[in-house]
Amino acid sequence: AALAQTFFHWGFSPWAVYGLVGLGLAFFSFNRGLPLTFRSIFWPLLGERIYGWLGHLIDLVTVFATLFGLCTSLGLGVAQVNTGMWYVAGDVLNLGTIPTGTIPQVALIAGITAIATLSVAAGLDGGVKRLSTLNLYLMLALLGFLLVVGPTLFIFGAWLEGIGTYFQNFLALTFFTGTLGTGEAGSVGSGTVATTVFYWGWWIAWSPFVGMFIARISKGRTVREFVLGVLFLPALFSFLWMSTFGGSAIALELASSGQGPVATAMAGDNGGTIAMFAMLDQFPLGAVTGILATLLVITFFVTSSDSGSLVIDHLTSGGKHDVPKVQRIFWAITEGVVAAMLLLGGGLGALRTASVSTGLPFAAILVLMCYTVYKGLKNEYEILESEEFAETIEELTAEEDVDVVTAGDEMVTDITEGDEAAGGD
Template sequence: MSDTGTPTPDGAADIIETDYEIGQDNIQTKLGPFGLDIHNPVFFVSGLVIVAFVFLTLAFQADVGPLFNDIRGSLTSNLDWFFLSAGNIFVIVCLVLIVSPLGKVRLGGKEATPEYSYIGWFAMLFAAGMGIGLMFFGVLEPVYHMAVSEPLGVPSPFAEDGSLIEENLAAAKAMGMAATIYHWGLHPWAIYAVVALALALFTFNKGLPLTVRSIFYPIFGEKVWGWPGHIIDILAVFATLFGLATSLGFGAQQANAGLDYVFGLPISINTQVVLIIGITAVALISVLRGLDGGVKLLSEINMGLAALLLLFVLVAGPTLAIATGFFQNILAYLQDLVPLSNPVGRTDDSFRQGWTAFYWAWWISWSPFVGMFIARVSRGRSVREFLICVLIIPMLVGVLWMTAFGGTAIEQVLTNEASAVKEYVIISYSPELSLFGMLSELPLAPITSVVAVVLVIVFFVTSSDSGSLVIDTITAGGKVNAPVSQRVFWCVFEGLVAIALLVGGGLAALQAATVSTGLPFAIVLLLACYAIFKGLSSEPR
């Protein structure tokens, strides 16, 4: 039965709820050292492997850098077709659910009502899902794809001597924005939505614990409470931790670049390590305040600061070009969506393997974190409402952001031979400086650069805070109110993993860890799609 007491077809939900009582005994957590309320196999295996990883990475720094480079190159070049195909499947699943009768199912039961307003809900979706990424890539990616990477074989508008080739310009500009939106549009949010919907369904409607293994009850039955379930949750912990570490590494690099630009703070690994330590300490305070007092508050601060910075760029930048470009860029994205999604028979290896395959692995590795976070704040929404909002609203915000920041940067590159963005993205390739280069050519650059640094740091804190809550829930067997000491443990280790990867191999190490954990978890998500349909089919509509 659903939690409203309504009978369901074939008694499917009855079976799940009955077996959950048996399963709860099998995954029962117990008080461990230092007051930790732990799910023993998942907590200890995850914790020990991560501690060993941090130690070995820091102890053998000279050896791990080349190893990480080889891992990332091998996986993205040989399995790019798999990552692209998986991403396409997730989008199709979401679209099918939106238009099918299954979209009428309400998360939490027929009488459930939303716990958060639309504004609060959207703020948490946006901040948790893509905050640091939009800050880091919002200027970099549109310019880079227009001028360097040549997606789908569209030639660059720049000759080797730097002169402008006018006949290539329109197609290159359109492709630069379409390729960027492709990486930040339907596909990543569909990945998040699959995990979030599955967790919300099996937790709120079926009464199972809020942990990734619960999704697979329709497939594995009672075995999810044993080692098959342990392995699924351990993979979720690894994917979340390394996905977050990659984002924290990007955030540290960009915050360091901004502090150098504004205050002259040297750009170095040591500075970035200090930044990670300091921001992790701030995240700990947010962790102690809990979901409403910490994450929700910081998410709303993020939204306010991001809106102010976006409004400034809209006004100070090429306003008319941004306004018209928003709709033109959506159209370009829709026109090129199918060829960009095609996993075979393409020649743009550097774009497909170096960017898209890595992005899909990154989003997949983030999906347990973002998905569980979205699930926790989405009770009371219908499946159709949930999917439309999770897919469309954040995507439109992302398009507006990329159009404003990327579009302004493209205009600067094309109209100014000495453009800072051209130097940082096309000539010297210093991606962490691209945002500050764009802001430097607009009025009030010192002020807006400070706002950008603060925004990066707050996004950084929000991601670390949210991630520690999610990993804590997984390792505590689905409990959402585990002891504070346990949340502190995972928050600290997120920072340590980011430091270890940054010191051990830099950005390449961060990306390699993400791709390595994203690969097995992609298989987990493909199985989750089947479980979603099976679970929804037993719900009253």
């Protein structure tokens, strides 16, 4: 039940939001030739008015949602890094006590922001790409290690069982509000509504950032390929990740006669931020994996800050790819400053509130986006089915230097010159 609730928060629902945003951006930019910004998705509703104040307002709301979504991630990330360093240095390596709290976390924000700023200044190939590659290797190394030394059979069993329970209770989880009670303890749907609302606000705030990234790497894909790739592959990997770490922690608790090591650690002052490190310490090379996990969390948020700065920079420049370097640096620093101010002003609660406060209003834009994407795809289908389009294709195929490329029995999707096509064979 616990894994099913986790799968619900990290599974198909958030990736459906990301897929909607990515599909809208990709379609109206690559198929219709509009700027790769959020205002372009509303062309079916606004037409040329996307270049006026309504378009500016849409992009402005998008920028604020992205900014506060990233600030929430950065603030929660430094809390986990701080407690991780404290736990590994004190309880695992016996090197002494590392201070925890707001001031050390603000210092960590400054450090992560500095690294992110240097990375953004170095450009995509010089900084962002290298950090992203390092992040991927660290993630796969930690996941593979825990799969091997941890309770492997239990992990895969929990993975399959969790997916089954998630599918079985998907509608109940989706429409659960707690109005009729929270259910029996431990039952699916007994999770707090506040947690779900926070996650939805957080994911919606992240949707411009992730959707933009997905759109930029999806040029040339069919809609079917896009939807299947975005909706299923990331969700299934998330299920495996959650099952590996969550399943290992559950196995430790079930093997304990009383309160297990993870529950004991979570009962302390640092709560859930220390759970992963307490769990890793129960397996071989606990100190090494604890340090590795700390580095992984840092690189996750450095790369997120990098990419977020590039996306915000892209939106505020009207969809231009080549912008002054100082502009990218400005947004990277702004993210760190806002996160630090929220942390100093209200702690982690303020960070959560900021994400929900900006994410949920953006949900109204997502609802309209559902209609505009549908309208755009419907118009595209009507064009491809029209007699005028068929006549154009016949004229092109009659010319010797033009090849019409089709995907099996599907409609024509691309047209290339015959000489270029022959040269590529």
